[in-house]
Amino acid sequence: MNRLSKVARELNANISDVALFLRSYGFKCEEDPNEELTLEQTDIIKYNYAAFEIERKKETKLRSSQKKSTDNIATESVPLELRIIDSASKEKKLIERIVGFTEFNWSFETMKYKGECLQPVEFNLFDQVICDLLLTEQMTAQSIGRILGFDIERDNAEREILSRALTELSEDRMIEGNGAVIWLTDVGKEYAKNGVKFSTYKRTFELYFDRVAGVVNGAKNIFSKLKSEKITTSKNTPDVSFDEIKKLAEHQAPEIHFPDKNYLLQSAEFISAERFTAKVWVVLLENFRDNSLRSLVYDEKDNTIVNILSEALDKKEEIKNSLLEKLVKIDDGIEFTEEDKQKDQLDVELQLIAKQVEIDKAVDKKDTGKVIEIQKEIESIRRHFNSLEFEVELKRLFDDTADDLWIISPWIRVATLQRIPFFEKYLKKGGRIFVAYSKPEKPGDIMAYEEPLNKLLDLERKYQNFYLHQLDTFHYKNVWLRKQDSNHLYYTGSYNILSFFVMQGFKKVRQEKMTRLDWNKEVQAEFAEVVKDFGLKYVNKAIEDFNSLCQNAPQKITREYLQKLRTIDNAKLKPFVDHGIKEFDEAFRQLEETKSVNLNVYRKIFFEDKIESFQKRTEELARHPITLEQKRGMQGDFERLRDEFIDFMDLQIGKAQHVAESIENLKLVRSQISKSVNK
DSSP states (O other), rough: OOEHHHHHHHHHHHHHHHHHHHHHOOOOOOOOOTEEHHHHHHHHHHHHHHHHHHHHHHHHOOOOGSSSSSSOOOGGGGOOOHHHHHHHHHHOOEEEEEEEEEEEEEEEEEEEEEEEEEEEEEEEEHHHHHHHHHHOBOOOOOOOOHHOOOOOOOOTTHHHHHHHHHHHHHHTSSSOSSOOEEOOOOOHHHHHHHHHHEEEEEEEEEEEEEESSSSOOTTHHHHHTEEEEEEEEOOOOOOOOOOHHHHHHHOOOOTOGGGTBBBEEEEEEEEEEEEEEEEEEEEEETTTTTTTEEEEEETTTEEEEHHHHHHHHTOOHHHHHHHHHHHHHOOTEEEEEOOOOOOOHHHHHHHHHHHHHHHHHHTTTOOOOOOOHHHHHHHHHHEEEEEEHHHHHHHHHHHHOOSEEEEOOOOGGGGGGGHHHHHHHHHHHTEEEEEEEEOOSSOOOOOOOOOHHHHHHHHHHHOEEEEEEEEEOOOOEEEEEEEETTEEEESSSSSOOOOOOOOOOBEEEEEEEEEEEEOOHHHHHHHHHHHHHHHHHHHHHHHHHHHHHHTTSSOOOOOOHHHHHHHHTTTTGGGTTTTHHHHHHHHHHHHHHHHHOOOOOOOHHHHHHHHHHHHHHHHHTSSBBHHHHHHHHHHHHHHHHHHTGGGTTSSSSHHHHHHHHHHHTTTTTTTHHHHHHHH
């Protein structure tokens, strides 16, 4: 058992707030740091206190002030598929929609070379003067010495200094001579003007060759970071020209070859080559303004769109078309069709095209305020989502709201497991989640897979704000968000909106859709029926659990047993109370009445047993003197018992009075008597 103070400390909460939370669940809990909590109470606090705290704030403040959640789901807990389309959705334009995504093996090679290079070195004083002289005319060493003030014929030291300077310039290919005169080479003239000379060195370097889209600039930085697998290693000299090597080196190894900074590769000796495939994801986007197809390349390692690869692949129409064909084959939600777009989709597309023009103009003018204003307008226009886009929309609901979220889907499949992290975050920040799935249409139909269903049942047991129910047979897919400000949201997949683009012989591609519709009387009626079904499930379960508790009462009634009677789904039933559900209200009233009657019966038994226990304990303590602390402890415990069961005092007033007097008459040890008198 844990003490109240310890639990509150772990929650970083006030003792009074935790005590209030337990009382809201029907538990008796004093604001006493030493109050001992049962394992059941501790578990309820663990899974539900955070939501309780936020719920309290919601009751005093509109949800609009709390819209933005700061407790977003950690990236590592977000499924890869959702991270891909979430990243793509941030890159796509208004006039585009996500078609799908697929894995793609991007081939590239690395080649190692040993290069001989020239690098610029700043002139020293002699270099500068000598080259400046030779820029004007060819000269002999003696002439250069005289101009510098050296007596190279008689002074050996000065002759050695000049000789060494000329030798270094010659080795660096800056000057040449025929024994009589010295002149600047063409390279020497060029670099003399810039105040530098060349130093020769050899270095091993590595180049990256893109074998898919011919990316040069940035290839080394990109491919070195991608998650890659080595395929082959070769020492056979590849068919790569020296000019191609220099071109790549200029971008990937500027310390080897970078003419703008006077680094020049003179030769390259091949060492080895390695072939790799990098695993990336390609997202295809449809532009419904011009029926074109655009590609985005996603790197799962860095969780980002790689713009350079995206732009390069986008120019490869053949690859994009083959990826589209692949998507149609592997994704049941995408298919070729001969159908035409429906009028309402065409109307929405025209509105979005117009808004895209407005955004482009605002961006050109750097009018950020206008861009934000247009984006808000788009929210009211945008109503149709394909299955991938709806995943992003659903994530937005999880991130930005904490209201009553209803997810109505016929089946519970493995994909449900990916929702669990989102569910738990939503529940912990105070939102409620209701999940409904269908009963089988015919015997043998499996509507819920075992593993995800068990995960949902576990959430139902742990969290008082999670609900799960199997409804009568249905086929539609709905998502409802019931908000405190009444701006409810309604999404459905029963209305099939089509997505098309003209590719490959004017074939059209169709995808499944979700649509956001207005919340109207028909939706409210449908919603009310589902709420009633949920409410009746949970109130009937509460009645069943209560009856089971009463029928299996322990031989000795304990405080824990009374607490269980009080807390039969108190919080679970809260969303359905006083919401005009006639059948629920009647069942709930009967539950409360039955609970009150039975609780009083067992409270009376518990109280009478406690009175009897106090009497026996008093008789035992009366045999020997006790400490003042023991006596005061007995008095305090008995007073709390009388306060808690004041409604039964009239029935036991004589016995209670006798116990109180017996406690008062308990004898104290001598040292304690004087302390008591002095006080």
